[in-house]
Amino acid sequence: MSPLSRVTETLLAALGPEQVITDRHRLRTYECDGLAQYKVVPGLVVLARDADDVATAVAACAAGQVPFVARGSGTGLSGGALPRAEGVLIVMSQMRQIREIDAANQRAVVDPGVINLALTRATTPDGYYFAPDPSSQSVCSIGGNVAENSGGAHCLKYGFTTNHVVGLDVVTPAGERVEIGGKAPDPPGYDLLGALVGSEGTLGIVTAVTVRLTRLPQEVQTVLAGFRSTDDAGAATSAIIAAGVIPAAIEMMDALAIEAAEKAVACGYPAGAGAVLVVELDGAAADVAGELAEVLRHCEANGAFETRIAADDVERALIWKGRKSAFAAVGRISPDYLVQDGVIPRTALPQVLRQIADLAAERDVRVANVFHAGDGNLHPLVLFDDAEEGAAERAEDVAGGILELCIANGGSITGEHGVGADKARYMPKMFTAADLETMQAVRCAFDPDNISNPGKVFPTPRLCGERPGRRQGAHPLQEAGLAEVF
Amino acid sequence: MSPLSRVTETLLAALGPEQVITDRHRLRTYECDGLAQYKVVPGLVVLARDADDVATAVAACAAGQVPFVARGSGTGLSGGALPRAEGVLIVMSQMRQIREIDAANQRAVVDPGVINLALTRATTPDGYYFAPDPSSQSVCSIGGNVAENSGGAHCLKYGFTTNHVVGLDVVTPAGERVEIGGKAPDPPGYDLLGALVGSEGTLGIVTAVTVRLTRLPQEVQTVLAGFRSTDDAGAATSAIIAAGVIPAAIEMMDALAIEAAEKAVACGYPAGAGAVLVVELDGAAADVAGELAEVLRHCEANGAFETRIAADDVERALIWKGRKSAFAAVGRISPDYLVQDGVIPRTALPQVLRQIADLAAERDVRVANVFHAGDGNLHPLVLFDDAEEGAAERAEDVAGGILELCIANGGSITGEHGVGADKARYMPKMFTAADLETMQAVRCAFDPDNISNPGKVFPTPRLCGERPGRRQGAHPLQEAGLAEVF
Structure with missing residues (x-):
């Protein structure tokens, strides 16, 4: 019996056939995420309903040395949730309860399958929202945001997911449940939140997320500016930032992207523009008014031939519609x-x-x-x-x-978008061997058997029995002519 | 020849007697840090002048399996820089160059020995400062701030050191030089900055720090409020925060602390106060004016019998003098x-x-x-x-x-203040065995021989050959009655 067959048997017995998919036709549903160039039908799919289910599935994989991959809404664009043919895909999307909204302390605790925008909708009545806003926010899950350290249009001012996560419940690749961080700031011991957020499923599976909520701004202003060229729009962007204004967002589209957006959603961007900027300002009303004047000034000084300020939420939504539909709109051209x-x-x-x-x-x-x-x-x-x-x-x-x-x-x-399956081969162009070695040593600390989303992020797996140490180049003692002392 | 004697010989040959202290009398200078209850004379002291020196010293220790401890200004209050009698103390305070101030990108790159306040002084002409402000900021080093993830009075609004560090050069316990993070946000791969900042020297030695600079606020207002009791002052604090005001600082002192401060620096706090609050507001002038009114209102509504607003920098300095001298002032009583x-x-x-x-x-x-x-x-x-x-x-x-x-x-x-030597024994009261196990697995990834500041943070060292896994409690497969499948 193959290791995967034994895991299948174990999990069918533990979780039942409603949560364990073995049918080839149904398995095919999960063959890719948002990066459809890569397709692999998973060996088995587990639909987790709670952290115990996740721990059970991971422990079975660990016992059988079978690889596993977690999947949220499957909207990722780097193939981070690409399954393994001989492995288990653990689907987290049924875990979608908002467990707690603690507005007084600006915190919420959510299941990993909760949709990004659902959290904002649930906290708006209290005057708060969840700041990270990937374009897919109406369908992507917060667990996926954590795995990929997702950003969005407004991360210029508000930072990435990692700046909004303060605690995680994690099932480690050994099947053990661990809490990292929490509601209070700065706990003692190692702060492993940073390492977990953006680790793309290679250090375990997140089963609960404690997030920081952001206060809804008093005032929002959105400017659309048309330029003759991307050079001019780029110069305006630099000038705005250099002036000390940090808008909530500065988005740019070039002529071809504008053409696609017009065809798809008739957003009415300035005719003949070689580039547009969408600049959004938010905060205290007094601040926003001053910043708005600065932004208009720098746009005009850098060649904007038309600027529009959204008069209300309807006009603001139309400006954003062009930008947010741009990826899909390209299908029109x-x-x-x-x-x-x-x-x-x-x-x-x-x-x-x-x-x-x-x-x-x-x-x-x-x-x-x-x-x-x-x-x-x-x-x-x-x-x-x-x-x-x-x-x-x-x-x-x-x-x-x-x-x-x-x-x-x-x-x-x-x-x-993450490294995922798509960009692992580029990692050695950005990092030295020592840098990658250090990251992989940490991976080994969590996942010595390389079963937690293997093949993602790192171009080549590290054999985890090795001790950390110098892999190349001269040893400082050799440089000093003293390597033979020991 | 003992391992330490061999390291001593190696380092004397590599670095020379000016940088390698062996004289017992001079070694005694380094027997403790700011926590003077614990004293150990180090076996050897190395005065590092650059990252190469650090790598040389660490590589010698690694080769000889000799423990090492890094020390900055020695102001730490948890014994994090307590030496080892059979080990090497690597003193970083000669590495004190500000390497780069990149005001346009709000970044600076500094040596670890740079004094916290020196960086603020150097960046003030450009309109910036370094936000973390421990009370010891006129003498403590930024490397020490990184090791301990130091806070300060203003971390209520601005966060801890970890929120202001974007890149580190590190010498790992194997003597290898690694870069973590950098000037740009959100690099791919694991974000190990969080784990390194606050790791108290147990994951290696920092040899350069890239920090985020904070813009000097347009306006600062400082309020001193006298209350009859700490209950009233506490209620005022909660009311201010609940109103959505995040002051730069809210500091409290009780009657005994006020008595000591008055004896030491005659700060002229409200007579007969059972507690005082020092509340500082900063930001755009328009915001600060509104927040100031709110703060005064909540103080008075919660029983403040006297409130004073600093009229200028001299009055502000006097208010802070009482607070900042409080620790030392206690020596008067x-x-x-x-x-x-x-x-x-x-x-x-x-x-x-x-x-x-x-x-x-x-x-x-x-x-x-x-x-x-x-x-x-x-x-x-x-x-x-x-x-x-x-x-x-x-x-x-x-x-x-x-x-x-x-x-x-x-x-x-x-x-x-960190865990250091002082509080390791309390760690199991805050963390489960699985939580500590996960932290120690990461430590083993960096330092399998337990030579990098051993004895700090963790109550008991972990044997690094072990694989991570469940140490206690029922296995989820056992709970499901399926433990015998494999």
């Missing part, structure tokens, strides 16, 4: 597309956009750019037609080339 | 004292203060209370006279009892 995710220093924006345009022209591929300009997080959309021979490969080449450009310009291979 | 550091939920303040008073009365010991009321971080000062037989033991009992009270009221055994 191209049969297929890849979404890339990279980061560059804000000041390098104009230069990198020109390099992307050159790269795209060279390979005869169109690239639409939609991005969080304020923090230099690019989301180039690489367009192609899969029916055309070799087009997908050319698109992949360009998408990969864009990451190389990000690295060469002092940036990063991912801003908010 | 008692020959000896212990400084305790615990945390309780803010709302439990009045109740815990009564319990502390009862405990002190029972053991015939006086306790002065000075604390960061806004975030529930207590600093009781337990007074005694070492010349009196048994007095030190009674004081220790009361100090320990206060921690038990903190835990019983849902708090923590340390707010900002």
Whole structure:
């Protein structure tokens, strides 16, 4: 009997057939997440209803040395929830209870399957919201946000998921339940929250999340500004930040992205714009008024030919509709597309956009750019037609080339979508062997058998029996000519 | 030849006698840090001048399996820099260069020995400062702040050191140099910054710190309010926070602490006060004006019989002088004292203060209370006279009892002074065996030989060969009656 068959038998007996899926047809539902280029039918699916179920499933996997992968809503864009054919997929989406809203202390405790926007809806009556706002916030789960350390348009001012998580209940890869952090700040001992948030399922499975709630702002103002070029829009972005204004969001779209959005949702962006900026300001009314004047001034000084201020929530929603629908809208102008995710220093924006345009022209591929300009997080959309021979490969080449450009310009291979299955091969371009070695030593501390979402994040697994230590380069004692003393 | 003698020989040869102290008389200088109850003369002292020196010293220790301890300015209050008699003390205080101030990106890169206040002085001309402000900020080092995750009066609004560190250069216990984080937000891979900050030297030695700089506020207002009792002052604190005002600081002192401060620095606090609050507001001028009115209203509604607003920086400095000198001032009313550091939920303040008073009365010991009321971080000062037989033991009992009270009221055994040598024995009262096990597994990932500041933080070392796993309680498969399947 194979290890997976034994795990299947164990879990069917422990959890029953309603929670354990073995039917090949039903298993296929889970073959990919939001990155549909990669597909693997899982060996077994477990629908967890509570932390005990998760612990039971993980303990069975640990006992059988069978790999497992956790999945939330399956909206991830780096293949982080890509299943293993010989492994177990643990689906967390039935765990979706908001357990506690403690408005007085600005905290809430939620199940991992709770939808991001549902938490904001539940806390709005008390005057609070959950700040991280990925574009998928109406469907993505908070557990998934924790796994990927998700950002969103407003993370320029409010930070990523990691800045809003204060406690986690975790099932470790050994099947043990552990609490990390909690409601109170600064507990003694190691603060492992940072390591867990964004670890993409490689250190265990989160079964409860304690989050910080953010007060709803007194005032919100949204500006739409049309520019002739992305150079001008980029210069305006830099000028706004340099003036000391930190808007809640500064989003940029280029001409091709605007064209797609107009076709899809008729958002009425300024005609003939080579780029638009969406700038949102929030906070105390007095502050916002002053910041609004600054933003308009810097837009106009940098060539904005039209600026509009949303008069009310309806106009604000229309401005955002163009931006938020941009990824899907690209379907109107191209049969297929890849979404890339990279980061560059804000000041390098104009230069990198020109390099992307050159790269795209060279390979005869169109690239639409939609991005969080304020923090230099690019989301180039690489367009192609899969029916055309070799087009997908050319698109992949360009998408990969864009990451190389990000690295060469002092940036990063991912801003908010994660490394997952998709980008593990790029990790050695960003990190030294010693850096990766240190991360993997931590992974071994949690998961010595490499069964917790293996194959994600790290290009090559580390044999966990090894002791940490120098792997390459001269030892400082050798440099000092003293290596032979011991 | 003992392992330490071999390390001594190696390091004398590599670094020379100017940087390697072996003279017993000079070694004695380093026998304790700010917690003078514990004293150990180190076996060897290395004065590091750069990261290479640190790597050389650590590599020699690793090769010889000799324990090492890093020391900054030696102001720590939990014995975190207590040396080992058979080990090496690596002194970081000569590494005190501010390497870069990048005001445009609100970042600075500093050596670990840079004094906390020196960084603020260096960045003030550009309109910035370094927000963490421990009372020792004129002498403590930023490396020490990182090791202990130091707070300060203003961490209510601005957070602890961990909220202001974005990158670290670290020498791992194997002697390897690693970079963690950096200037850009949200790099891929594990975010180990949180684990490193506050790890009290048990995961390696920090050789460079990249910090976030905070903009100097437009306006600062400081209020001194006199109350009849700590109950009233506590109620005012809760009312201010509940109203949604987050002051930069809310500090409380009780009658005994006020008496000591008056004797030492004649700060002129309201006569006859059973407690005073120092409330500081900062930010945009318009916001501060509104918040000031709220604070005054809540103080008066909760029984403040006198409130004063500092008219200028001189008056502000006088108000703070009383608070900041309180620890030392206690020397005016008692020959000896212990400084305790615990945390309780803010709302439990009045109740815990009564319990502390009862405990002190029972053991015939006086306790002065000075604390960061806004975030529930207590600093009781337990007074005694070492010349009196048994007095030190009674004081220790009361100090320990206060921690038990903190835990019983849902708090923590340390707010900002760290666990160090002093509080390791209390860790099992706050954490389950599984929680501690997970932390120690991470420690083993960095330091399998237990040579990096051993004996601190954890009550008992873990044997690092063990695999992580369930140590106690029923296995979930046992609970399900299925433990025998594998």
